[in-house]
Every structure is written in C-alpha cells, then in structure tokens.
Amino acid sequence: MPKNFAIIDLFAGPGGLGEGFSRAGRSSEDRMKIHLSVEMDEHAVQTLRLRAFLRSFEEFPKEYYAALKKGKNLPDWHTLYPSQWKDAQSEVRQRVLGGDGVFDELAAELDNAREAHHGDTILIGGPPCQAYSLAGRSRNKGKADYVLENDARHYLYREYVEILKRLKPAAFVMENVKGMLSSEVDGGGIFHRVLDDLKRAGDGYRLLPLARPIQPAGIRADGRDFLIRSEEHGIPQARHRVIILGIRSDLAGNLPTGLIPLGSPQPKVSVQEAICGLWALRSGLSAGDDAEAWQEAVRDQATRMARAAAIPAPVRDIVREISDSTALPPHRESRWRGEYIGMPAHLREWFHDPRLTVTLQHETRGHIADDLGRYLFSAAWTRAYGRSPKLEQFPVFLQPEHRNRATGAFADRFRTQAADRPSSTVTSHISKDGHYFIHPDPAQCRSLTVREAARLQTFPDNYFFCGPRTKQYHQVGNAVPPFLAYQIGQAVLKLLA
Structure with missing residues (x-):
C-alpha cells in the first residue's frame, strides 16, 4: 500500500x-x-x-x-x-x-x-x-x-x-x-x-x-x-x-x-549547456551608465590590451576582435524566453515550464571601468586556454590596487566560469561582487545574473526568488x-x- x-x-x-x-x-x-x-x-x-x-x-x-x-x-x-x-x-x-x-x-x-x-x-x-x-x-x-x-x-x-x-x-x-x-x-x-x-x-x-x-x-x-x-x-x-x-x-x-x-x-554538464538560451547581456557602468558609454569603455579596455606586448597572442586576438566589434550587446536585462537547444534532455525537462513565456531575474550588475577590463581579460584568457588566469598572470595595468594582492591569498580573485565544463561551486559570495563568477563570453564583460546562477544550481526556470537582487544571489548560493x-x-x- x-x-x-x-x-x-x-x-x-x-x-x-x-x-x-x-x-x-x-x-x-x-x-x-x-x-x-x-x-x-x-x-x-x-x-x-x-x-x-x-x-x-x-x-x-x-x-x-x-x-x-x-x-x-x-x-x-x-x-x-x-x-x-x-x-x-x-x-x-x-x-x-x-x-x-x-x-x-x-x-x-x-x-x-x-x-x-x-x-x-x-x-x-x-x-x-x-x-x-x-x-x-x-x-x-x-x-x-x-x-x-x-x-x-x-x-x-x-x-x-x-x-x-x-x-x-x-x-x-x-x-x-x-x-x-x-x-x-x-x-x-x-x-x-x-x-x-x-x-x-x-x-x-x-x-x-x-x-x-x-x-x-x-x-x-x-x-x-x-x-x-x-x-x-x-x-x-x-x-x-x-x-x-x-x-x-x-x-x-x-x-x-x-x-x-x-x-x-x-x-558532465557544461556551463554553456546549462545557460543556453539565455539572452546575451552587457554589464552596466557604476557611474554614467548607458549602452553607448559601456560599449565605449569596453572597446577602450580591449584596445589597450590588444596593444600590450605582455599579453599572450591568443588573448590579444580575442580582445582585438572585441575592440573592433560593432555588435556588443546593448541591453542589461532580457525577459525574452530563449530555446533550450543544446541542453541535455534531463535539464531541459527539469527547467522548462511551457506556461512560462518570459525569463525571470536575468539582469546584470554595474561594474567600474577597471573591472570591465579585468573581466574582459579573464574571460578572453579562459577562452584561449580553457582555464581562468591567476592574478599574477594579469598585466600590471589591470592588477587591483589592494595591499594583499602579492600574498597569493587572492590568486583566483577574478575567476571566469569556463564554458565547456561544469562551473566552480556557486556560493553565497556571489551576492557580494561577482568577481569569482565571470561570464564565459568576453563580449558580455560581466558577472553571472541571478538566473544564470540559478541554472547552475538547477532551480527550475519558474522558480522566483523574493527580495532585492543581492538577497536573490545569496539565496541561490546557499541552496x-x-x-x-x-x-x-x-x-x-x-x-x-
């Protein structure tokens, strides 16, 4: 019975x-x-x-x-x-x-x-x-x-x-x-x-x-x-x-x-397989944000890196494409519901709700211009070499100016989630600054959204997180x-x- x-x-x-x-x-x-x-x-x-x-x-x-x-x-x-x-x-x-x-x-x-x-x-x-x-x-x-x-x-x-x-x-x-x-x-x-x-x-x-x-x-x-x-x-x-x-x-x-x-x-399921179908977004600028200003800031950072001899050629090739691009993403938020093409069947069935016609909580943070450069470099390096760079591998002009940077305690401070393998552990720290959770696409130059983090945690797409965005991130990371x-x-x- x-x-x-x-x-x-x-x-x-x-x-x-x-x-x-x-x-x-x-x-x-x-x-x-x-x-x-x-x-x-x-x-x-x-x-x-x-x-x-x-x-x-x-x-x-x-x-x-x-x-x-x-x-x-x-x-x-x-x-x-x-x-x-x-x-x-x-x-x-x-x-x-x-x-x-x-x-x-x-x-x-x-x-x-x-x-x-x-x-x-x-x-x-x-x-x-x-x-x-x-x-x-x-x-x-x-x-x-x-x-x-x-x-x-x-x-x-x-x-x-x-x-x-x-x-x-x-x-x-x-x-x-x-x-x-x-x-x-x-x-x-x-x-x-x-x-x-x-x-x-x-x-x-x-x-x-x-x-x-x-x-x-x-x-x-x-x-x-x-x-x-x-x-x-x-x-x-x-x-x-x-x-x-x-x-x-x-x-x-x-x-x-x-x-x-x-x-x-x-x-194993990769990051790209999990977040497929979610609209490409730009990050924001912490001050004076609009699409044109953000795109100009990203191109400036990319041009600077493309001219730097200290940056390996495979990384320079990627950032040079971005410095010349006229198609950087203009939007910080998307409610458009994409398709699940390329996603493993078990996750497609798990995430999908046919009655849900929008994407929930898929909007980006704002970042300072210097962090845009660091995110761009980290994502480009990860695409080129299949792994996120250590802080010591960043060029000097992209190194953060904090007194503990030389101790090695922050070697993974700017970590990109490689597209072709599972992500690192999503933790509540994602609510703070996003530096450990950089999107794998260099052109988007940003940290993960709440919905992308929720996908990596396998929350169904119709799962709504209450509270301000920082609290949403915290909930996702603690689950x-x-x-x-x-x-x-x-x-x-x-x-x-």
Whole structure:
C-alpha cells in the first residue's frame, strides 16, 4: 500500500532540498510532501512561502504567469486564494533554530506530524556551514578575538539532532560543506562526532553514503564516502558536499547490499549547456551608465590590451576582435524566453515550464571601468586556454590596487566560469561582487545574473526568488541543487520501499 511521507525541512534556505524532495514525491507511488519548513532569513522565507503556495495547486495559478509576463508585482494571494495562502504561511516558519524557546515551540508540531503520519516522516536540512568551510575557517583565523570552542555555529548540527530525536523519522538527510570532514574542535575531528550523534539519535539509525555501494551492516563507512560530487550526477557545477542519509534501524534490516543509491556517475554538464538560451547581456557602468558609454569603455579596455606586448597572442586576438566589434550587446536585462537547444534532455525537462513565456531575474550588475577590463581579460584568457588566469598572470595595468594582492591569498580573485565544463561551486559570495563568477563570453564583460546562477544550481526556470537582487544571489548560493535533491529523494523512497 502506498505511503504518504511528511517532510520536515530545517535550515531550509530558499528551498533547494525541499523542491527536489517534493518533485520526487510527486513522481513516485509513495508520496512525499513538505509539512514544515524552518528558516531564519526573511527573504528566503518569502521565497519558501511563495513556492509552498504554488505547489498546493495541480497547476500553478494563471495569475502567477500573468504577473511574471507583465513584469509586475505578484498578486495579493491572501485575497485571491485565502485558504491556500494560509496553508503556505503555516507550512513555513521564520525561526532561528537554537534560539530561546524555538525547540519547545516546534516540538508539538513534530509530535503531530509523527502521529498523523504513523511515523512516516522524513527530516532534511543543512545546518549553517560557515564554521566548517575552508573559507570560513580562514576568515576566523584573522580575527584576533576568535575562540574556536566558543563559536556556536560548530554545534548547530545538535539542533538538527535534537529534532531528529523528537521526530524519529523513517529517514533523514543532512547536508554540509566538504570542510566538515577536516574541521576540528575541542582537540578532535567534528565529523565522526556528528556521525555518532546521528547514529544514536532516537531509536537509532543506519548511516549510508549515497554515491557508494551499500556495505553489509556493521561496516562503518569512511568519512569521504559521504562526499557527493554534484558534477557526477547531472549538475552543471563542481559542488562537493557532505550528504549523510540515515534510515531508522527498524527499517534498515533488508537494505540491498551493493546498491549505489544515486546510481552510476552521469556525463558532465557544461556551463554553456546549462545557460543556453539565455539572452546575451552587457554589464552596466557604476557611474554614467548607458549602452553607448559601456560599449565605449569596453572597446577602450580591449584596445589597450590588444596593444600590450605582455599579453599572450591568443588573448590579444580575442580582445582585438572585441575592440573592433560593432555588435556588443546593448541591453542589461532580457525577459525574452530563449530555446533550450543544446541542453541535455534531463535539464531541459527539469527547467522548462511551457506556461512560462518570459525569463525571470536575468539582469546584470554595474561594474567600474577597471573591472570591465579585468573581466574582459579573464574571460578572453579562459577562452584561449580553457582555464581562468591567476592574478599574477594579469598585466600590471589591470592588477587591483589592494595591499594583499602579492600574498597569493587572492590568486583566483577574478575567476571566469569556463564554458565547456561544469562551473566552480556557486556560493553565497556571489551576492557580494561577482568577481569569482565571470561570464564565459568576453563580449558580455560581466558577472553571472541571478538566473544564470540559478541554472547552475538547477532551480527550475519558474522558480522566483523574493527580495532585492543581492538577497536573490545569496539565496541561490546557499541552496542545495534541486535536481540533486530530486535524485536523493528518489533514492530515499526506493530504500524505504
């Protein structure tokens, strides 16, 4: 008899894990549906509530598409669909996990979900990772008053464990950064402590790597076995994350030894394949912006580089074409919906919504003229050599004037995403300046748009991010790729069956 699983999504961000699990739950005989999402960021909460509301319909409301087509604000859903909007508000809670009284408030909700679904619940989520990430640990070392053991972010996973104990779900999925494998606190590694706490929670769990064959019970997996390389699973991004799957002990007795839950590696998807069909755009100028001024600034930078003997000939040839071009892109924003020609079938099916007639949130940032030159050089070098240049390979007149440039700490400061392979990891840093996420086309001379970053993260094209553009970037960078989450959701249902 088919089951109906209730999903509890913690540290939900804009809903990457939840989107994937929800879609997996709609495409299986056993169903999964989000019962509760918990997130602290107000703009991510707005995004979650909108998506929860839309998912409550068999087909998204026509008013949604009408507003997107006109480029206007979304309707007052409370007035149009009061019952569905009320349910969406109830589903998504803006709370700080670990805050005073939050666990007690959620406990009754967890108990209700467990009892109403006869134990058929699934817990998902990724505790904040700043304390574990390599970049975060590097920043912390530079803080004179930083004490590792006093950083509460190291222990936020315990909030996840406490809810796991209370809910006692059939399965759980916990996601975190690769740096968790090497992070240490109180004189020991944090990762095996996390594994032990998860394994012993509630009635006990059997922990499984998703991308390795299931071993006989009693054989402990190595920490690195839990590392998922997203580019091996149809994601156009080299995002490497620790993902732990736990199956409740009473359900784990007959798991199929030798099965790889996520299946064999898939062909890699390139940046160009992922963003195909999105209109070519120019960046803006931070001051005095218009199309003619921007084009003149780009040509000036290109001409300067074309005459510089220090720049290798293959790069000079590319920038010379741009200095002579009369067809540089004039627009900073495009709502035109392109075709998916050249995109792998699995992503075309995933992204495409036939009722969506426009492209969402595809507009560019403004940059200072000197950064236009750096972006142009980096993109031209990447096209010529298939890799982004290090800062030391930039000509002197393009070097940024900051005191730390010679230390090597910013060697990848201006990083172009090569067109012919998966991107580097899309992180929340994309919300700051875009220097690490330069578009591969030198003629566009810009960082990625929100929609391009969302494509690399595999958010469907009809996924709308709420809040100002900086907050949209932040949400995209903080998410789990939904198409990866979809595959994980399918694997969980298969194992529970």
